[in-house]
Amino acid sequence: MADLTTDFLGIKTPNPFWLASAPPTDKEYNVRRAFEAGWGGVVWKTLGSEGPPVVNVNGPRYGAIYGADRRLLGLNNIELITDRPLQTNLEEIARVKADYPDRAIIVSLMVPCDEQAWKDILPLVEETGADGIELNFGCPHGMSERGMGAAVGQVPEYIEMVTRWCKQYYSKPVIVKLTPNITDVRKPAEAAMRGGADAVSLINTINSITSVNLDIMSPEPTIDGKGSHGGYCGPAVKPIAMSMVSEIARNAETKGLPISGIGGVTTWRDAAEFMALGCGNVQVCTAAMTYGFKVVEEMISGLSDWMDEKGYTSTQDFVGMAVPNVTDWQYLNLNYVAKAKIDQDACIKCGRCYAACEDTSHQAISMSADRVFEVIDAECVACNLCVDVCPVEDCISMLPMKAGEVDPRTGKVVEKEYANWTTHPNNPGTCAAE
Amino acid sequence: MPDATPMTPGITSGRLSAETLSENFDDLHPAYAPHEAAVAADRCYFCHDAPCITACPTDIDIPLFIRQIQTGTPEAAAKTILTQNILGGMCARVCPTETLCEEACVREAAEGKPVEIGRLQRFATDTLMDAGKHPFSRAASTGKSVAVVGAGPAGLSCAHRLAMHGHDVVLFDARPKAGGLNEFGIAAYKSTDDFAAQEVDWLLKIGGITVEMGQRLGQDLSLDELQNEYDAVFLGIGLSGVNSLRAAGEEREGVSDAVSFIADLRQASNLTALPVGRDVVVIGGGMTAVDAAVQSKLLGAENVTIVYRRGQDQMGASRFEQDLATSKGVRIIANAQPVAVHGNGAVAEAEFEYTTSNDDKLKGTGETFRLKADQVFKAIGQTLEGAPEMLDLDGRKIAVSAAGATSVKGVWAGGDCASGGDDLTVTAVAEGRDAAEDIHSTLMGGK
Numbered sequence: 001m002a003d004l005t006t007d008f009l010g011i012k013t014p015n016p017f018w019l020a021s022a023p024p025t026d027k028e029y030n031v032r033r034a035f036e037a038g039w040g041g042v043v044w045k046t047l048g049s050e051g052p053p054v055v056n057v058n059g060p061r062y063g064a065i066y067g068a069d070r071r072l073l074g075l076n077n078i079e080l081i082t083d084r085p086l087q088t089n090l091e092e093i094a095r096v097k098a099d100y101p102d103r104a105i106i107v108s109l110m111v112p113c114d115e116q117a118w119k120d121i122l123p124l125v126e127e128t129g130a131d132g133i134e135l136n137f138g139c140p141h142g143m144s145e146r147g148m149g150a151a152v153g154q155v156p157e158y159i160e161m162v163t164r165w166c167k168q169y170y171s172k173p174v175i176v177k178l179t180p181n182i183t184d185v186r187k188p189a190e191a192a193m194r195g196g197a198d199a200v201s202l203i204n205t206i207n208s209i210t211s212v213n214l215d216i217m218s219p220e221p222t223i224d225g226k227g228s229h230g231g232y233c234g235p236a237v238k239p240i241a242m243s244m245v246s247e248i249a250r251n252a253e254t255k256g257l258p259i260s261g262i263g264g265v266t267t268w269r270d271a272a273e274f275m276a277l278g279c280g281n282v283q284v285c286t287a288a289m290t291y292g293f294k295v296v297e298e299m300i301s302g303l304s305d306w307m308d309e310k311g312y313t314s315t316q317d318f319v320g321m322a323v324p325n326v327t328d329w330q331y332l333n334l335n336y337v338a339k340a341k342i343d344q345d346a347c348i349k350c351g352r353c354y355a356a357c358e359d360t361s362h363q364a365i366s367m368s369a370d371r372v373f374e375v376i377d378a379e380c381v382a383c384n385l386c387v388d389v390c391p392v393e394d395c396i397s398m399l400p401m402k403a404g405e406v407d408p409r410t411g412k413v414v415e416k417e418y419a420n421w422t423t424h425p426n427n428p429g430t431c432a433a434e
Numbered sequence: 435m436p437d438a439t440p441m442t443p444g445i446t447s448g449r450l451s452a453e454t455l456s457e458n459f460d461d462l463h464p465a466y467a468p469h470e471a472a473v474a475a476d477r478c479y480f481c482h483d484a485p486c487i488t489a490c491p492t493d494i495d496i497p498l499f500i501r502q503i504q505t506g507t508p509e510a511a512a513k514t515i516l517t518q519n520i521l522g523g524m525c526a527r528v529c530p531t532e533t534l535c536e537e538a539c540v541r542e543a544a545e546g547k548p549v550e551i552g553r554l555q556r557f558a559t560d561t562l563m564d565a566g567k568h569p570f571s572r573a574a575s576t577g578k579s580v581a582v583v584g585a586g587p588a589g590l591s592c593a594h595r596l597a598m599h600g601h602d603v604v605l606f607d608a609r610p611k612a613g614g615l616n617e618f619g620i621a622a623y624k625s626t627d628d629f630a631a632q633e634v635d636w637l638l639k640i641g642g643i644t645v646e647m648g649q650r651l652g653q654d655l656s657l658d659e660l661q662n663e664y665d666a667v668f669l670g671i672g673l674s675g676v677n678s679l680r681a682a683g684e685e686r687e688g689v690s691d692a693v694s695f696i697a698d699l700r701q702a703s704n705l706t707a708l709p710v711g712r713d714v715v716v717i718g719g720g721m722t723a724v725d726a727a728v729q730s731k732l733l734g735a736e737n738v739t740i741v742y743r744r745g746q747d748q749m750g751a752s753r754f755e756q757d758l759a760t761s762k763g764v765r766i767i768a769n770a771q772p773v774a775v776h777g778n779g780a781v782a783e784a785e786f787e788y789t790t791s792n793d794d795k796l797k798g799t800g801e802t803f804r805l806k807a808d809q810v811f812k813a814i815g816q817t818l819e820g821a822p823e824m825l826d827l828d829g830r831k832i833a834v835s836a837a838g839a840t841s842v843k844g845v846w847a848g849g850d851c852a853s854g855g856d857d858l859t860v861t862a863v864a865e866g867r868d869a870a871e872d873i874h875s876t877l878m879g880g881k
Binding site for chain 1 (some may be wrong): 469472473476477479480481482483484485540541543544
């Protein structure tokens, strides 16, 4: 079994699976149970300044999007930061950290954007013995209306300023958690880096309304007839999160900046994918909130088995391995030609490929009277839609054509050489797209 | 405690307690709860030009109605079903889906587990009917009237479609209750809670249909009179005759028709009072044989045996029905034909001869065996009886065109009495509906 020990910012944990700052990490009871269940670390739910804690709504805080059989695909929340006293949280953090020295405890923080507020809280956190802090610049609801959370994360100058204060008044690693509710995620990441951040973590939740109650005409979750946007998370946001992670991982300005990946990590494979895109570890929330802490067992066994199969001995071996293959559209090889191929033995004759191709794509699949579906190579552009809608795994595959063969669609010989849009004669000005 | 037990010799009632009987005759396929229906509906792939539709004799748009269930609109799903098949509620219960839509389901090919189309159909139609809604209304009156003879699936379907088109319909039936085989045939566990009668009541909500019970064609009614009195006539008179065994001793006490036993059982208000033998032998291989055998067992018969003259794979009852029978403890003996029914007065034994078949030609091997029997049910097929002589026949059935027109102008026929199609409820519904459309276009000057 592969060793999953992961070193992130010098913080060693037995595996790369941390629980994200969220309800599961709000108190000692939960965090102890999470560690017993096998989680490598936690980011303790966000602490605010000393004084009366925030007040949460007393109605539904969550809304969900379901797939088949009420499988939860997306979750939305309007919960705020911890609503327990600062002192209580600090005492609990210190106690749990003392009992679990091999696990990471990162303290998530969100205080007003003035230097004194940070100067006040950071020494208190330092005293707990926690391994680092994560700056919550991402919470998209409630706190952002008070000038914190995403309101800071959307202004790179603020990120840089606050990060600098934290590096000044706190000795351990500082992770900046980024909001996805922004046009270009590279800008806040660069700001964090300029401010001296040791790492960024992303994504925080996405502004969302999960559903509308059509009887009372109110967004869900509904509090006394009104709803507010919440933060969206869970499996549905993973593609968005991975794209943002990859942007930072391959950005020249932020290259090498450690990343903690967050956003819909539900299985070992999700974790491996985030890590391949440059994340040193991952943070999980919705999977735990859906299935309980036990899900980490599958993540541990799955990642470990996969590493054994691939011959990786450390998680560091594959972190970032997919980054060089993330490129801009303009550099994709236009001389690469593939054709769909339907495995007739595997085909169950549902005709979904036909309907999709005939109605919405390239009319490149034929259907016979006895329901044999075949690809018409002269029409197929290898768009992959048939593969995506086919209910049978591996029934339809995309086979690359060999150099020298003639593409029946274009009548042109498939070239061996790589050629992209920047050199293609059809590209206006044959220059890179801006 | 019942007086008798399964071991009590002879034909007697009360072999099982009322509680056991009530459990035994409970719904074969219980209705889905809403979440179960949602999960089952999610399995549908919404196939293009779906094979299940092709396999359905009434061409129900199955992927569409399943998607309507999936999106939380089961009543819209019901309308999709009922537009094609007004007896969609009964068909959901009695259709041999395993040889129709569900056999054609691509998930049957993929994983041997089709989408449960029948149960989903029932969920949709039950939802609508439980809400007391009838989703169709009549067109403006055409001033035309049509006589529909036979209130079984074909007649009901025809009558409803005609009424919908604005014609006035009089629906005749020889029996005291409408429903035909839905009411008098079919195993009780497939139509619980008096569903057949409820469905008839619901169907009649369309309006414009007058029901006349106890009117038998050839006795109380004649085709001539009907033709004179009505603008068109539809015959859905079923097969009221029963084939005989042509075996010695057939007349012995204890030998009866399976269809009568099934009808008695369906009409019985108290199953503890319904007699059944200790050793029951059912001769035949169709659905009627299985329905009679399984219900004998469920009533408390100790030994029930189905004997079929050809190979088991040639039985008219589907594999699912055969498995249902064996799972209830019924024994199936294939390749044996009846030779004689023995006994001193009442039946005591049934004698059979093993058979082989060469090019579909059945031959006795000469080797015989006897089964202990105090009750023998004949389930070897029904025949057309009482068809008006002026109608041409096709083999042993009334000859009809694809649209259901008989050889006599102004007379249509459908269901089991007419040629073409399998003798299934769903086929009868399709034939009744199609004949109604043809009658409508004929009456309205379409041809």
